[in-house]
Amino acid sequence: MNNLDSLATALYVTVDDLIKEHPHLAPWRPRIGFKPALTDAELVTLAVMQGLLGFTSEHRWIRYARAHLRSMFPYLPRQSGYNKRLRAATDLMRTLARLLAERTSTWADDVWVADSTPVECARSRETTKRSDLAGWAQYGYCASHSRFFWGLRLHLVCTLSGLPVAWALTGAKADERETLIDLLAAAPDLRAARAGQTIIADRNYYPKHFQSQLREQGFHLLRPRRKGEPATPGTTLFRPLRQVIESINQTFKAQLDLERHNGRTPQGVCARVTQRILALTAAIWHNDQQRQPVLRSLTAYDH
Numbered sequence: 001m002n003n004l005d006s007l008a009t010a011l012y013v014t015v016d017d018l019i020k021e022h023p024h025l026a027p028w029r030p031r032i033g034f035k036p037a038l039t040d041a042e043l044v045t046l047a048v049m050q051g052l053l054g055f056t057s058e059h060r061w062i063r064y065a066r067a068h069l070r071s072m073f074p075y076l077p078r079q080s081g082y083n084k085r086l087r088a089a090t091d092l093m094r095t096l097a098r099l100l101a102e103r104t105s106t107w108a109d110d111v112w113v114a115d116s117t118p119v120e121c122a123r124s125r126e127t128t129k130r131s132d133l134a135g136w137a138q139y140g141y142c143a144s145h146s147r148f149f150w151g152l153r154l155h156l157v158c159t160l161s162g163l164p165v166a167w168a169l170t171g172a173k174a175d176e177r178e179t180l181i182d183l184l185a186a187a188p189d190l191r192a193a194r195a196g197q198t199i200i201a202d203r204n205y206y207p208k209h210f211q212s213q214l215r216e217q218g219f220h221l222l223r224p225r226r227k228g229e230p231a232t233p234g235t236t237l238f239r240p241l242r243q244v245i246e247s248i249n250q251t252f253k254a255q256l257d258l259e260r261h262n263g264r265t266p267q268g269v270c271a272r273v274t275q276r277i278l279a280l281t282a283a284i285w286h287n288d289q290q291r292q293p294v295l296r297s298l299t300a301y302d303h
Contacts, residue, residue, distance in 0.1 A: 004052060007286040008045050008072060015096060016041035025095055027088045036085075037075040043085050044096060044278070046073060051279030056260040058083055087271045097278040101163055104288040109159040110194075114201040116176050117249045118142045119169065119273065120259045121151035132265045140172025144246075154258065154273060155179045157199070162248045163284050164277050166190065169270060177210045184217055191217050198222060202245075252276060 019026050019040055026040050038046075046065065055061035059079045066076055077085065101107055121137045122128050128150050131137065137151050153174060157166040168183050180201075184191060195218045203224045214221050252258040256276040263269030 004049065005072075006290075007052075007282065008049055010286055010289065011048060011282050012041050012045040014100070015044050018096065018099060025092055027092060038073070038077055038085070040089065040092065042073055043082075043089055044093060046076075046082075047086055047089075047093065047275045048279045048282045051256055051276050052283060054255070054257060056257045056262055058086075058262075083268075086275065087267045090267070090271045090274050093271075093274045093278045097164065097274070097281045100278075100281050100285040101165065104163060104285050106159045106161045106163050106284070106288065107165075109161070109163075110196075111160055111198045111200060112157050112165060113160065113245050113248070114155075114157050114180055114199050114205070115245045115249065116153045116155040116179070117252065118145075118149050118172065118259070119152040119154050119261070119269070120149045121263070121269065123150070133263075133269065136171055136266055138171040138173045151259075152269065153179075154252070155183060156248065157183065158248055160244055161284065162244075162251060162280065164281055167277060169273060177205050177207070180205070181210070181213050181217075184214075184219065191219075194218065196220060200245075251280065256280060 016039070029036075046069075049065075049069075050058075050061045053061075053064075055064065062076060062079050062082055065073060069076075076082075118140065121133050122131055128134065128137070133151075139148060139150050140153065141148050149172065151172055152169050153172055153176075155168045155170060155174075155176065156164060157180070158164050166183050166187055168179055170179055180199075197218065198220045199214065200222045203226050205221065205223050206226055211221050256279060258273070258276055261269060261272040261276075263272045
């Protein structure tokens, strides 16, 4: 718990300073009105702690925080108020994840990995019909687990240490290649600063015109060869690197409970997925600041 207390303190101070320096980062609220008893910096810190401690139920998390974290958070909202504040802070959490990532030494890595992973949203057929996610969530197939699912896909671009660089949520049937192109095109600052960046992906990222599009944006794609293709240099390196990608996905699923997000609306799912990305980023950022080894596992923050 000491490691988590240290992370929470460092994160709160950093976020509070960033919001003071850049007030536009905070969620919009009327100039005249009540001042929130729980500050935005406290809200973000609370959300990260929830993600790292593995609480998927906001009701149980608030109850736990009231019992154990009063010294850190003198005021804690009810579950409904916390939920509303969290959804309103989605853009803030997304921006903070990027700002914290830029403050790590691994941000300068010249190799990224790209992949997507399922975000299941329902299993009951009746639920899929009545869900507010219908129309965005779709039926898709997860080849790595040989199963169909109903939900979304989280598309990730990460460093080899697992630091999230860019991400997007799409329907389960969205083309991974098109999503990667759009994801990188939406971040011109990344393209401008990363000429010649190498991206490692699996064999599904294969058409030649797709690789040409990446080259036009200044990125170099490496992937395993497909059947019938000539061997390329470095093919033997893909197997261990594939394990890196699977390790990142496993961190999100097993330790950050990605598929137990409990989101029922598009806004709710986006907030909870962004919360988990920020939690992982904050853990890597804190370890980097403390000059500790990058953790493939977040068990050091378990309660």
